[in-house]
Amino acid sequence: MEYDTKNHKHAVIYELLLKAINEGDYLPGNSLPSESQLAKDYQVSRNSVREALAMLERDAIIIRRQGIGTFVAPRIIEKGKRIDQFQTLPELISNLGYQPGLGFNHISRVKGPSYGHQTLGIDDGVELLVSKRLYSADGKPAMYVTEYIDMRKFDQVEDWSQFDGDMMAFLYDSHGVEIYYVFAKIRAANGTPEVVEAFGVEPHFPFLCVDHLAYSIGGDAVSCTQTYGHSEIFEYEFVRIRD
Amino acid sequence: MKIESTERLRSALHDAIIEAINCGDFQPGDRLPSESELAENFDVSRNSIRDALASLEQSGVVIRRQGIGTIVTPFSDRLRTRIDLYRGMADLIRGSGYEPDQEFDRIDLITGPSEGHIAFGIDDNEHVVFRRRIFQADNQPAIYIRDYFRYSLIPNIKGIPKISGDTIDYIEKNGHKRIFYMFNEIFAVNADHELTEALKMINSDPLLLLKYQFLDESSEPLIFADVFYNTKIIKFNLLRIRDF
Numbered sequence: 001m002e003y004d005t006k007n008h009k010h011a012v013i014y015e016l017l018l019k020a021i022n023e024g025d026y027l028p029g030n031s032l033p034s035e036s037q038l039a040k041d042y043q044v045s046r047n048s049v050r051e052a053l054a055m056l057e058r059d060a061i062i063i064r065r066q067g068i069g070t071f072v073a074p075r076i077i078e079k080g081k082r083i084d085q086f087q088t089l090p091e092l093i094s095n096l097g098y099q100p101g102l103g104f105n106h107i108s109r110v111k112g113p114s115y116g117h118q119t120l121g122i123d124d125g126v127e128l129l130v131s132k133r134l135y136s137a138d139g140k141p142a143m144y145v146t147e148y149i150d151m152r153k154f155d156q157v158e159d160w161s162q163f164d165g166d167m168m169a170f171l172y173d174s175h176g177v178e179i180y181y182v183f184a185k186i187r188a189a190n191g192t193p194e195v196v197e198a199f200g201v202e203p204h205f206p207f208l209c210v211d212h213l214a215y216s217i218g219g220d221a222v223s224c225t226q227t228y229g230h231s232e233i234f235e236y237e238f239v240r241i242r243d
Numbered sequence: 244m245k246i247e248s249t250e251r252l253r254s255a256l257h258d259a260i261i262e263a264i265n266c267g268d269f270q271p272g273d274r275l276p277s278e279s280e281l282a283e284n285f286d287v288s289r290n291s292i293r294d295a296l297a298s299l300e301q302s303g304v305v306i307r308r309q310g311i312g313t314i315v316t317p318f319s320d321r322l323r324t325r326i327d328l329y330r331g332m333a334d335l336i337r338g339s340g341y342e343p344d345q346e347f348d349r350i351d352l353i354t355g356p357s358e359g360h361i362a363f364g365i366d367d368n369e370h371v372v373f374r375r376r377i378f379q380a381d382n383q384p385a386i387y388i389r390d391y392f393r394y395s396l397i398p399n400i401k402g403i404p405k406i407s408g409d410t411i412d413y414i415e416k417n418g419h420k421r422i423f424y425m426f427n428e429i430f431a432v433n434a435d436h437e438l439t440e441a442l443k444m445i446n447s448d449p450l451l452l453l454k455y456q457f458l459d460e461s462s463e464p465l466i467f468a469d470v471f472y473n474t475k476i477i478k479f480n481l482l483r484i485r486d487f
Contacts, residue, residue, distance in 0.1 A: 028462070029461070029462055051309075063424070074426070074462050075426055083327070083429060083481060084327055086485045179485065180306070180308075180484070180485050181306055181483065181485060183480065183481075183482060184480065184481040184483055185478065185481075186326055186429070186451065186474070186480075187474035187475075187479065188432070188451040188474050189474070190448075204433060204447045206431040206432055206449035206450075207449065208429070208451075215317070217272070217311065217314065219271040219272020219273075219316075219317060231431040231432070235430050236428070237426070237427060239424060239425070239426050240327065240424060240427070
């Protein structure tokens with residue numbers, strides 16, 4: 001399924017407003033014109049303006065406060081540092097300004113009990129696919145991922161020869177399984193022995209871990225990950241308005 | 244007042260939809276009826292429905308996508324520990340499944356060099372208020388906070404300020420400034436000696452560090468805070484929704 005957003009008016013308004021903000025027509029911390037004024041300026045419906053503003057708000061570019069107005073965010077955070085951003089690991093690494101790479105992808109299958117069985121709520125007797133991957137940033141180890149995937153819903157044997165590190169694209173292209181949203185847990189942890197070895201760091205090295213539980217549109221848990229991110233490469237930022 | 248009644252309607256709709264989800268009318272993964280159907284059901288305008296859905300999306304209860312509709316997420320029960328939305332340490336600890344308590348609160352007036360002086364970019368001889376606190380979860384230390392603000396921000400206070408409750412509230416009351424937004428950075432760090440003692444950890448265990456800046460509407464920083472979380476106790480969650 002492809003959703004063509006390019007021709008939607010609100011997507012055009014989004015781009016135009018973003019351009020105006022980037023070019024300094026609207027300055028950080030300053031308010032934007034009202035919805036009706038913007039609708040007039042851009043000669044579109046108020047609904048299109050509203051949709052565009054919702055997208056800008058979701059991307060933390062503007063901030064809306066009920067009864068007060070709409071402001072340009074005081075700080076616009078680059079995409080790679082946005083903690084709420086849904087991005088694949090190669091995208092994330094490249095958004096942080098590094099050249100992404102995939103060091104290895106070890107595939108195995110496990111029966112429970114495992115972190116994957118427990119997190120996905122699957123019977124220990126069911127075999128899960130496990131992918132252990134090491135991503136690099138400019139050639140240096142950046143993130144270690146252990147991913148558990150419930151393959152029962154998939155209709156064919158997987159072919160990893162084309163795998164480039166983008167698991168979402170892989171699941172979709174080879175199995176038609178589409179992930180729509182992810183529940184993430186954030187923690188700081190030491191690496192397991194295999195993680196420490198893969199990174200070549202001291203056992204006490206702190207990792208920034210963002211563990212995912214990924215859902216399809218129907219609310220089925222498709223896969224879960226445990227990740228270990230190099231704390232000198234991955235840091236996140238967010239802006240919040242006081243209620 | 245119009246704004247107030249609009250706000251009240253929005254929050255009433257917000258609660259009504261959450262209620263419908265909680266009592267099982269809608270399951271995670273279900274699509275909600277269209278905006279126009281909802282508007283008819285609740286006998287309100289489509290714009291009111293749209294505002295209510297926007298606020299539900301903001302809090303992670305539903306996601307809305309062009310061409311797909313509005314879908315209920317399985318997370319309505321886990322929102323209290325969302326890293327981008329949680330309200331205060333006590334709430335975060337409760338949301339992680341523990342009873343919160345504060346075991347330590349110390350306030351000092353310091354001169355530089357300090358992290359605070361560096362963060363504000365001020366002279367070492369200027370006085371900075373330095374507040375350290377430890378929050379417990381079921382009697383185990385879980386969160387360590389270091390707050391810094393400039394003493395000159397509270398010109399009418401003599402001696403070491405006495406603060407109970409949030410530093411933000413104190414500043415707003417005594418500093419006549421409004422905190423408008425906060426900017427956060429998130430890191431993984433090793434516990435230093437002081438943190439290891441304070442949080443009763445094994446030497447150099449990893450901690451999640453959130454560096455907070457509280458700023459007023461002209462983007463002037465009023466408070467810098469370093470908050471260290473033991474993530475073996477504190478659960479931080481996040482929702483990531485795919486864009487199309």
